[in-house]
Amino acid sequence: MNQLAKIILILFALCSSWSTFAGKQDLIQAFSKSSEFQNVQISPNGDYLSVIMEENNDAKLLILDMKTLKPTYIVDFQGKGEVGDYYWVNSERVVMEKVYRRKWEEIPHYYGELFAVDADGRKAKYLFGYKGGGGTGTNVNKTKAIRASAFVLDSMPENKKYILVHSRPWNNLNYAVSDVYKVNVYNGKRKKLTSSPTVNADFLVDHDGKVRFSFAQNDKNDDLNYYFDEQEDKWLTAERYQGDLKEFWPISFTEDNNAIYAYGREQENTRALYKINLTTNQREKIIQHDVVDPDDYYIDYQSKLLYAVQFHDGYPEYRFLDSKSEKAKTVKQLQATFPDHYVSIVSQTQDGERLIIRISNDKNPGDYYLYDHKNVKLNYLFSSRSWLEPEDMSEVKPYSFKNRDGLTIHGYITIPKGKALKNLPLVVNPHGGPHGPRDYWSFNSENQLLAQRGIAVLQVNFRGSGGYGLAFEEAGYNAWGSKIQYDIIDATKYAIEQGWANQDKICISGGSFGGYSALMAPTLAPDLYQCAVGTAGVYDLQEMFDSGDIPDYYGGEAYLTEVLGNDPEVLKEMSPTNHVDKLKAKVLLLHGEEDERAPMEQFEAMEKALQKANYPYEKKIWTKAGHGFYTPESRAEYYDALLSFIETNLAL
Known part of the structure; x- marks a missing residue:
């Protein structure tokens, strides 16, 4: 077992708290330290827990056996890169971004490379990036090079072999047309599905994995929204859906794919959530706050269905699309368990029975829990910064x-x-x-x-x-x-x-x-x-x-x-x-x-x-x-x- 594995086992066993009676330099060190744990996720079948952990300013991905909380594999690029965002793409496999810290600058940079590996460290593969097809100084297998930056558009956990990747070519990166590829997570083979009708575009995918919306802004920062018409086989302007709304932003599809939820503004008002029927163009305002705009929205990680919107008029406030839904009931139960806290579901299993919960507030930088929905059982996992005691804040x-x-x-x-x-x-x-x-x-x-x-x-x-x-x-x-x-x-x-x-x-x-x-x-x-x-x-x-x-x-x-x-x-x-x-x-x-x-x-x-x-x-x-x-x-x-x-x- 390497040093990092020993460290995490010690951290799970011990909690070194910090006291308000610490001196000035102790205080400075305590508040300067990075979080111990970030981006905690559970695998689709619940067998693994994964977490980003830093060691000497080097971010590594730890994959743990859920039953024992012992590492099964640690993704460590050994000084030749760090782990950025990552995604469970099936119950055994993780796809991650690789970032680099340049010698003359302390913040990591992302150049669009994607890697994949199994939870036990096998089948490591370079999936996407400019270093494909040649040596990179690592032992990860290579794939065909592409001079573009990749971002996971849809991890498609129900599909064990493929993900959708949103890619921006490097030729004039700030003014490039975006592409969407279907990428094999085991061999890196890719197929282009579509290109955006405008530069610097983002996409929205429906529940069948079809790219249906493209949205961007022009060089005057005006909205440019398009939808893909399958009958005409081309992108068409989405003005009929946007209407007179400003700052129009599609968020998710309804379960039947026949409507979308989108944010937008009427004139100078606060931004509201709308439901828009894609056949009739009928628009219905669902949620709006009188004072503040929505500052976050919550989508079920597996079903991809939007279930809540968050507002922040002083303290945080949740509003549910369906207050009687199972997800709403779960969040309300957790809110009752942790009053005066943000309560976020940050990851969940495919069947929705086990959830990773993060709580935080003005005094608490963040604690993680495992919630067993079926048995209504909550287990503490760890704190992001265990040395800071909330009661001392x-x-x-x-x-x-x-x-x-x-x-x-x-x-x-x-x-x-x-x-x-x-x-x-x-x-x-x-x-x-x-x-x-x-x-x-x-x-x-x-x-x-x-x-x-x-x-x-x-x-x-x-x-x-x-x-x-x-x-x-x-x-x-x-x-x-x-x-x-x-x-x-x-x-x-x-x-x-x-x-x-x-x-x-x-x-x-x-x-x-x-x-x-x-x-x-x-x-x-x-x-x-x-x-x-x-x-x-x-x-x-x-x-x-x-x-x-x-x-x-x-x-x-x-x-x-x-x-x-x-x-x-x-x-x-x-x-x-x-x-x-x-x-x-x-x-x-x-x-x-x-x-x-x-x-x-x-x-x-x-x-x-x-x-x-x-x-x-x-x-x-x-x-x-x-x-x-x-x-x-x-x-x-x-x-x-x-x-x-x-x-x-x-x-x-």
């Missing part, structure tokens, strides 16, 4: 208030455990994006670390955030340096007015767009923040059109023009590089040299502006980090720099 509470314009703004505040929500030092933590992302009620390592040091953390779903309807999101367009920042400032003032925060001990810190806000908001409210931390931030908005990866994406330049405009004077006015003279806060800039989203040109522009104004600042650069910190080592360095700066400047 801090509560995250939703809040809402009216901003200066009378608009309702929602957010969350993390309250240090054992502290009253009164006169606390505060870190305001604006999220990235800004359009599309939003903050949720969930476990956040960085915020929990700050809370362990007695610091409250304020998150703000400002105008422009996703999830609150299209009108709310579009309200932030062309307002990065104004209305969005006023929402963050108003939320900070609200925390002071409520008595939550000590007005003399407030710092603002964020990453990406949050890094932009961390430097922009203090120029609009100079006396509100004592310190500001910009991590991987954009600071010169005109530079976004000239560097970084957004303009390289299909529709990227159109997106920037839509959300920022193209008036040089407005972009200049909204850039913190041009407002250093208004700053009073202490400044820390943190950046990774391999950042492609907010490249070093952004950091250099901000640094140059600070130097020109002779404004004091601190900085730290990571040579291998990209747009964020991927390894425990980098995260630990980041947390150390962040915490030291905040505690020093808030005199904690």
Whole structure:
């Protein structure tokens, strides 16, 4: 048995907890560590349990005998790649993506290669990728090479030999027509079934394994939806199904394949779930929330039937398509067992009798259970981060208030455990994006670390955030340096007015767009923040059109023009590089040299502006980090720099 096998056996036997009385460096290490277990699945017949586990920043796939929880095989590329996403394609065989970590960069990259292996390690096969037909430096058998990136479209667990693969050719990858192949999971032989009618398309497959829908956006980010007409043997526009809906997105088929469920918006409203009859074109609104968009949907892994939608108006909420269905009853039972938790079915057997359940909440980063549906029995498996005890973590509470314009703004505040929500030092933590992302009620390592040091953390779903309807999101367009920042400032003032925060001990810190806000908001409210931390931030908005990866994406330049405009004077006015003279806060800039989203040109522009104004600042650069910190080592360095700066400047 190799070292990794010994490690997992020890982990199953022992639970090394961590104490709130740990010192600063112990805390940093505890919150920097990666999850022990990720992407837990059960095989279709229930004989095997599989899980991704990291060892020395190298992700491996462990396949365990369900009865003994002892490894039957460990997929280890021995330093020549790592395991990414994976799929059980029958009761004995797993197909996985292979990712690579480049020497000069810490985040793994996927180049479209698929591998397959049996649960006992036999019949290893290279199924799809550019290295087929030649040596790769591994002992895995090869197949015919193809210069394309593959993504499993349908694992077809009811079919023991084949899967459907969605492939994008490498010639001009961002502007390529997508293909669908039927691939033999034992020998890698493939047959092209169809190509998309547009570039950068995704597909929806029905219950018979037929590719029925293709959906994408054009270079102006308008919807392009098609369905395949078998009688005419070609793709036709799906306008008759979409109608006047915006952001139309097919999700799944009904059991008889005669209708689909799809998300869409009517005008500026919140996104709703619709059922659309494919014969009559009749559209029926099934589920819609008045305040928020759906943020997740749940499909039965084996039947492929949609059974629930999740919303997040403060706390998570489930709505079932059929509240009397067996799946709905099961989820409700589990919710009753784990109140105040997310409850997710992450995998299940073919007969639906055994389920892998993941629970999590604001204090719990995630626990896994095996649920025996037939015998109504629940068995604990393991925790994703067993050294963090939920009872030692801090509560995250939703809040809402009216901003200066009378608009309702929602957010969350993390309250240090054992502290009253009164006169606390505060870190305001604006999220990235800004359009599309939003903050949720969930476990956040960085915020929990700050809370362990007695610091409250304020998150703000400002105008422009996703999830609150299209009108709310579009309200932030062309307002990065104004209305969005006023929402963050108003939320900070609200925390002071409520008595939550000590007005003399407030710092603002964020990453990406949050890094932009961390430097922009203090120029609009100079006396509100004592310190500001910009991590991987954009600071010169005109530079976004000239560097970084957004303009390289299909529709990227159109997106920037839509959300920022193209008036040089407005972009200049909204850039913190041009407002250093208004700053009073202490400044820390943190950046990774391999950042492609907010490249070093952004950091250099901000640094140059600070130097020109002779404004004091601190900085730290990571040579291998990209747009964020991927390894425990980098995260630990980041947390150390962040915490030291905040505690020093808030005199904690």
